[in-house]
Amino acid sequence: xxxxxxxxxxxxxxxxxxxxxxxxxxxxxxxxxxxxxxxxxxxxxxxxxxxxxxxxxxxxxxxxxxxxxxxxxxxxxxxxxxxxxxxxxxxxxxxxxxxxxxxxxxxxxxxxxxxxxxxxxxxxxxxxxxxxxxxxxxxxxxxxxxxxxxxxxxxxxxxxxxxxxxxxxxxxxxxxxxxxxxxxxxxxxxxxxxxxxxxxxxxxxxxxxxxxxxxxxxxxxxxxxxxxxxxxxxxxxxxxxxxxxxxxxxxxxxxxxxxxxxxxxxxxxxxxxxxxxxxxxxxxxxxxxxxxxxxxxxxxxxxxxxxxxxxxxxxxxxxxxxxxxxxxxxxxxxxxxxxxxxxxxxxxxxxxxxxxxxxxxxxxxxxxxxxxxxxxxxxxxxxxxxxxxxxxxxxxxxxxxxxxxxxxxxxxxxxxxxxxxxxxxxxxxxxxxxxxxxxxxxxxxxxxxxxxxxxxxxxxxxxxxxxxxxxxxxxxxxxxxxxxxxxxxxxxxxxxxxxxxxxxxxxxxxxxxxxxxxxxxxxxxxxxxxxxxxxxxxxxxxxxxxxxxxxxxxxxxxxxxxxxxxxxxxxxxxxxxxxxxxxxxxxxxxxxxxxxxxxxxxxxxxxxxxxxxxxxxxxxxxxxxxxxxxxxxxxxxxxxxxxxxxxxxxxxxxxxxxxxxxxxxxxxxxxxxxxxxxxxxxxxxxxxxxxxxxxxxxxxxxxxxxxxxxxxxxxxxxxxxxxxxxxxxxxxxxxxxxxxxxxxxxxxxxxxxxxxxxxxxxxxxxxxxxxxxxxxxxxxxxxxxxxxxxxxxxxxxxx
DNA sequence: ATCTTTCTAGTTTTT
DNA sequence: CTAGAAAGAT
Numbered sequence: 001x002x003x004x005x006x007x008x009x010x011x012x013x014x015x016x017x018x019x020x021x022x023x024x025x026x027x028x029x030x031x032x033x034x035x036x037x038x039x040x041x042x043x044x045x046x047x048x049x050x051x052x053x054x055x056x057x058x059x060x061x062x063x064x065x066x067x068x069x070x071x072x073x074x075x076x077x078x079x080x081x082x083x084x085x086x087x088x089x090x091x092x093x094x095x096x097x098x099x100x101x102x103x104x105x106x107x108x109x110x111x112x113x114x115x116x117x118x119x120x121x122x123x124x125x126x127x128x129x130x131x132x133x134x135x136x137x138x139x140x141x142x143x144x145x146x147x148x149x150x151x152x153x154x155x156x157x158x159x160x161x162x163x164x165x166x167x168x169x170x171x172x173x174x175x176x177x178x179x180x181x182x183x184x185x186x187x188x189x190x191x192x193x194x195x196x197x198x199x200x201x202x203x204x205x206x207x208x209x210x211x212x213x214x215x216x217x218x219x220x221x222x223x224x225x226x227x228x229x230x231x232x233x234x235x236x237x238x239x240x241x242x243x244x245x246x247x248x249x250x251x252x253x254x255x256x257x258x259x260x261x262x263x264x265x266x267x268x269x270x271x272x273x274x275x276x277x278x279x280x281x282x283x284x285x286x287x288x289x290x291x292x293x294x295x296x297x298x299x300x301x302x303x304x305x306x307x308x309x310x311x312x313x314x315x316x317x318x319x320x321x322x323x324x325x326x327x328x329x330x331x332x333x334x335x336x337x338x339x340x341x342x343x344x345x346x347x348x349x350x351x352x353x354x355x356x357x358x359x360x361x362x363x364x365x366x367x368x369x370x371x372x373x374x375x376x377x378x379x380x381x382x383x384x385x386x387x388x389x390x391x392x393x394x395x396x397x398x399x400x401x402x403x404x405x406x407x408x409x410x411x412x413x414x415x416x417x418x419x420x421x422x423x424x425x426x427x428x429x430x431x432x433x434x435x436x437x438x439x440x441x442x443x444x445x446x447x448x449x450x451x452x453x454x455x456x457x458x459x460x461x462x463x464x465x466x467x468x469x470x471x472x473x474x475x476x477x478x479x480x481x482x483x484x485x486x487x488x489x490x491x492x493x494x495x496x497x498x499x500x501x502x503x504x505x506x507x508x509x510x511x512x513x514x515x516x517x518x519x520x521x522x523x524x525x526x527x528x529x530x531x532x533x534x535x536x537x538x539x540x541x542x543x544x545x546x547x548x549x550x551x552x553x554x555x556x557x558x559x560x561x562x563x564x565x566x567x568x569x570x571x572x573x574x575x576x577x578x579x580x581x582x583x584x585x586x587x588x589x590x591x592x593x594x595x596x597x598x599x600x601x602x603x604x605x606x607x608x609x610x611x612x613x614x615x616x617x618x619x620x621x622x623x624x625x626x627x628x629x630x631x632x633x634x635x636x637x638x639x640x641x642x643x644x645x646x647x648x649x650x651x652x653x654x655x656x657x658x659x660x661x662x663x664x665x666x667x668x669x670x671x672x673x674x675x676x677x678x679x680x681x682x683x684x685x686x687x688x689x690x691x692x693x694x695x696x697x698x699x700x701x702x703x704x705x706x707x708x709x710x711x712x713x714x715x716x717x718x719x720x721x722x723x724x725x726x727x728x729x730x731x732x733x734x735x736x737x738x739x740x741x742x743x744x745x746x747x748x749x750x751x752x753x754x755x756x757x758x759x760x761x762x763x764x765x766x767x768x769x770x771x772x773x774x775x776x777x778x779x780x781x782x783x784x785x786x787x788x789x790x791x792x793x794x795x796x797x798x799x
Numbered sequence: 800a801t802c803t804t805t806c807t808a809g810t811t812t813t814t
Numbered sequence: 815c816t817a818g819a820a821a822g823a824t
Contacts, residue, residue, distance in 0.1 A: 095813065124814045146814090168820085224814050259813095292812065394810050416812080450800095457800050569814065588811050610810055628811085651809060652815030790815085 038073055038080075038109055042066075049279075049312045050074045053083060053251070056272070056306035057279040058299070062343045063286065063328075063634035064319030064594065071255060071281055072102055075117075076109040084250040086116035090271065092123050093255040096570045098592075099125075102255070119249070123264055125569045127227035130234065134241060138230045143561075145221045145434065146568035150427065151443040152176055152223050158465075159211050163204065170201040179209050183225030184293030186232055186263035189213060219442060228263045235270045246274025257282030257302075261293035269305065278306065284338050286631050288588060290617070290624050300339060317343040319594055319637055321353040326670035327640070328633040334665050335623045343634075355672040356633065356640045358663060363647040363654075363765070364397070364602075368404035371599050374641065375410060375582060378597060385411055387596035389583040391632050393608040397601065398584050405582065415585035421567055425532065425543040426550055430567060432522050436506045437560050440474040449475075452531035454495040460488055476500065502526060515560040519551050587628045590635050598636035601643045603629075604657035607650075629662045642666075647765050653778065654765055654791050754793070755779060761796040768799060 039047055049059045049070045061067035075091060078084045093099045099121050107114040119126060128146065135142045147155070156172040156179075178200050182192055189210035197206040216222060222230065235242045252272055254260070257280035260268070272278040280302065287296040303309050317325055325343045332338070347353075361367035375388055390401055398414060405412045420426060428451055434444035449464075450456045468478035482488060483497045506522050513521070523529045529547065532540045557563040583595070602608055609625035617624070633640050644659045755761070759771045761781060769783035777793045 122814065127814095148814090227814075289812075291810085396809085419813095453800085455800070459800085586811060607810090612810065649815075 038076060042069070042073065043316055045312055045314050045316065046070050046073075049281075049314070050077050052310050052312070053078065053277065055276055056302075056309040058257070058302045058306075058309055058311045059279065059281040059314060060299075060311065060339060060341055061281055061283055061314040062317060062341050063283065063631070064317045065314035065343070066316075066318060067255075067281055067283075067314065068098075068101065068105065070314070071253060072105040072109060074253065074279065075102070075106045078251055079106075079110065086114070087118050088248060088250040089117065089119060089253065090126070090249040090251070091117070091120040091253040091255075092126055092268075094122060094259055096122055096125075098122075098255055122569070123260075123267075124224060124227045127231045127267075128222075128565075128569060130231040131222065131227060134231075134234045134238070137234050137238060137241075139217045140222065140230070141220050143220070143438070145219070145438060145441055145444075146227070146565075147216075147221050147223045147443065148422075148427070148568065149176075151221075154443060154446070155215060155219075156208075156212060159208055159215060160201075163201075163208060163211070165201050165204065165208075175200055175205070175208055175212075178205055179212060180225055181293065182209065183223075183229045184261040184263055186229060186266050188229070188233065220440065221443075225263075228261075228267065232263055232267045232270070235267065242270060243274075245271055250275060250277060252278040254278070254280040255282075258284050258287035258296055258299045259289050259294045260298050262295055262298075265295065265298045272306070276306070283341075285332050285335070285341070285627055286591060288591065288624060288628050288631060290620065291613070296337065296624075300337065311339075313341050315341050315343050317345045320345065320634060321638055322347060323353055323355045323670045324633060324636050324638075324640055327356040327666050328630050330667040330670070331633065331662060331665045332626065332630040335626055337620070337623055354639050355670050356642060356666065357672050357674060358642045358666070359674040360659070361643060361645045364400045364645050364649065365404070367601050367643055367645045368400040370643070371401065371601060371641070372404045372408050372410060374599070376408070383596065385580045385582045388599070389585065389590065389593070389595040389597070389635065390599045390601065391585060391587045391590045391635065393587055393602055393610060393628070395586060397607075401584055401601075411579060411581035412584055413579075413581045415583050416589035420546070420549075421570075423543070423546060425546055428528065429519075429523060429547055429550055430564070432526060432528065433519065433560055433564060435476065435503060436510065436518075436522065437564060439476050439503070439507070442468070442475045445475045448526075448528075449499070452527045454499065454527075455492055456495055456499075460492050460496070463487060476503065510560065515557070515563065516551055516554050518560070519554055523547060523551075587632045591631050594635055594637055596637045597639040597641070598632065599641045599643070600629075600632045601645070602648075603642055603644045603660035603663055604648065605660055606655075606657060607648065608660055609662070626662060626665075652790065654789060654795065656764060656795055755796075755798075760799045762799045763791060763796045765795075766791075 039050065042050060043066075046066055046069065049057065050073045053074075059067070059070060061070065071091075075089060078089060079086065091102065093102060103114050103117065103120060106117070118129075121129075131138075131140070131144070132142045135144060153172050153176055156175050157167060160167050160170060160172055160175065178196070182196070187193075189206055192206045192209060197203055199205055201208065216226070235245070249271060252268070254268060259282070268278065268280075280299070282299050284296055284299045287294060287299070290296065298305075303311060320328075320343075322345055325345055329342050359370070361370050371390065375385070378388065379385065390398075392398055392401075402412065402414070404410075421430075428448055431444040431447040434441045435448070438444075446461065449461060464475050464478050464482060467482055468475045471478060471481070473481075479496055480500055483493050483500070488496070502525055506518065506525075509518055509521070529544065532543050532547070554560075554563050557566060605611075608629070609622055613621035613625055615621075633642075642663065644657070644663065646656060647654055648657055649655070755771055755774060757771050757774060760768065761771060761779075762768055763781065763783070766781070766783040766786035766789055769781040769786070771779055772782050772788065773780035778790055779793050779796065780788065780790050781796065782788045
């Protein structure tokens with residue numbers, strides 16, 4: 001049965017009528033008899049979260065506790081009880097995927113397709129919508145373009161150059177980073193604090209930010225940050241506009257509240273001041289985006305920000321075994337900045353569930369091999385590869401797994417690589433479409449003016465820029481003028497004239513052709529398709545295929561403009577691969593997903609927790625890393641395998657690593673520490689000097705590995721680490737930084753190595769060898785057994 | 800204007 | 815080590 005259009009619901013007055021079970025509203029929504037049945041499917045806490053409709057509500061939803069169910073049922077409940085019409089509900093998410101899922105699931109609940117919920121979307125899409133409505137209030141026109149990261153960087157490069165600043169010393173990327181930070185905090189150029197202004201180019205940061213914003217206005221463009229910042233400005237400075245939205249939004253719902261940044265928070269708070277009916281759902285323990293502006297504080301402070309708020313905890317977990325939950329809970333309990341929840345499960349099949357496995361490998365290749373073997377075993381037992389994931393801290397870790405799986409012939413897919421709309425060929429094609437749709441889009445024009453090569457080089461582009469600036473016209477107009485002069489070579493002039501003529505021709509066809517046909521014509525006539533056909537590179541056929549896919553995907557839109565708007569906001573084009581394959585992804589991209597079996601490799605100090613995060617953010621950084629570990633473990637339904645490797649190649653250098661402190665924070669009761677025999681046996685490792693470990697059980701069923709003990713000592717404040725009885729290897733010479741008594745940073749001291757070429761040395765991984773070259777503290781050594789390698793001096797010793 | 804060599808920096812990522 | 819970008823050579 002498909003539900004009647006929701007707009008048929010009775011029109012409520014200022015105070016919507018109380019719910020009337022079986023009333024017109026409920027029946028129109030297809031909720032007649034089953035009006036209460038959707039509530040019956042909830043547990044008591046979930047039900048409370050759905051039925052507490054008035055006033056501010058914070059739902060602390062732990063991993064796997066039915067967060068989306070609460071959110072969607074709450075919306076359905078608001079609609080079913082006639083409390084609000086679809087367009088009176090503001091529901092914000094972070095990702096398009098989440099927005100889509102919410103829409104679909106509410107649709108399922110009301111028994112049809114959800115229509116009229118025009119304010120359900122991502123922060124950015126709703127921001128864009130607000131901004132288009134009131135663009136003129138901040139100096140934009142409603143049809144503004146939304147710039148992607150690429151465009152932003154190119155624009156900033158121009159601005160930095162225009163200021164006469166050396167772009168090498170002050171890279172545009174860095175400026176982009178600062179501007180992003182400022183926008184995340186809701187700061188316009190004038191609000192940037194003195195301390196921050198000095199962070200870039202000797203205090204010219206603020207000026208560059210202002211220049212960038214000016215330039216955006218001239219281009220009638222907005223970047224992603226503006227989609228939040230500008231609406232905030234509008235709401236702040238225009239009480240009448242704000243009052244209008246207060247009237248409009250009877251109820252507000254926010255997903256993943258722990259990921260909101262300051263600007264988003266301010267935005268929500270302003271809007272919520274109207275009716276105070278704001279419901280935020282989130283999990284402070286899963287806040288892992290601090291580095292891109294998310295403020296855990298927003299969720300920690302909720303009760304202060306919204307006095308009288310109801311806080312509801314969802315702790316009943318429907319996903320994982322008690323062992324997995326026990327391990328994750330014990331780990332996350334080490335964080336101080338948290339509201340505190342403890343997940344539990346009703347599952348009683350614990351007798352045959354596994355504890356969380358912890359094991360080690362000699363190096364990253366060994367690690368990949370061990371995981372590969374484990375997966376093959378699971379596969380033999382009939383497990384689906386689709387139910388297995390490998391979650392890494394940093395993407396460089398993926399490589400060893402890919403290499404291994406290729407040799408094994410094991411199906412895998414990497415999640416979160418370059419997205420469809422970020423690919424070069426797609427961006428180029430889109431740039432053509434943008435110039436057709438919006439001739440003044442200088443950034444798009446610049447991108448494709450010489451792609452494919454038509455002999456319009458840097459010199460000509462500079463000429464165009466100068467003229468455009470002098471005349472205050474778009475580049476394409478400047479080009480049109482320039483071809484009438486003799487300032488450029490005849491050959492270049494012809495090329496430019498042809499290009500402009502082509503754009504005029506395509507523009508003339510906009511109203512006469514279907515936009516998909518026009519798109520094809522543009523790609524053909526511009527020579528763009530031909531360019532890739534002529535390219536002999538291995539990936540060109542794939543690129544051509546992508547271009548076809550792009551044109552196909554335009555079919556779902558009714559105009560070129562509509563399509564472009566979609567693309568700039570929806571940067572994901574997820575094609576659900578159906579083949580059975582192991583998923584490899586970062587911990588960050590795993591948030592929100594779940595698998596039967598999860599492998600968590602690389603739990604080593606420096607990598608996880610990441611040294612850089614520790615150095616830059618100290619204790620807060622450490623807690624965020626710990627939350628990442630928590631997210632990782634809680635992705636598993638039945639099995640979690642945590643691993644660390646003793647040796648890892650980082651930036652081309654072999655480094656010995658210490659097991660992650662997080663391993664120490666797991667409860668023994670829920671953990672199964674296994675000695676990985678391949679660590680010390682096989683692979684001819686004995687030949688490299690590892691044999692001295694042979695007759696020892698390095699774990700003795702507790703964490704007693706050499707590196708582990710060293711880690712313990714370091715944490716206790718012991719000065720130089722020694723290997724206490726485990727041979728004569730000495731760890732890296734290090735300087736340590738303590739914060740509140742806890743080791744947060746440890747960096748290797750650089751300086752002269754003190755070694756000379758020709759010296760014989762011993763290395764724990766590679767054995768004996770002779771130094772053949774020295775570069776600072778990096779040594780090139782010709783090993784007797786392992787060949788020539790580059791290693792840090794602190795990992796070898798004189799023999 | 801384009802091809803080749805040199806240099807440099809090097810988590811995490813959505814919109 | 816290694817990818818990507820900028821400087822230098824043709």
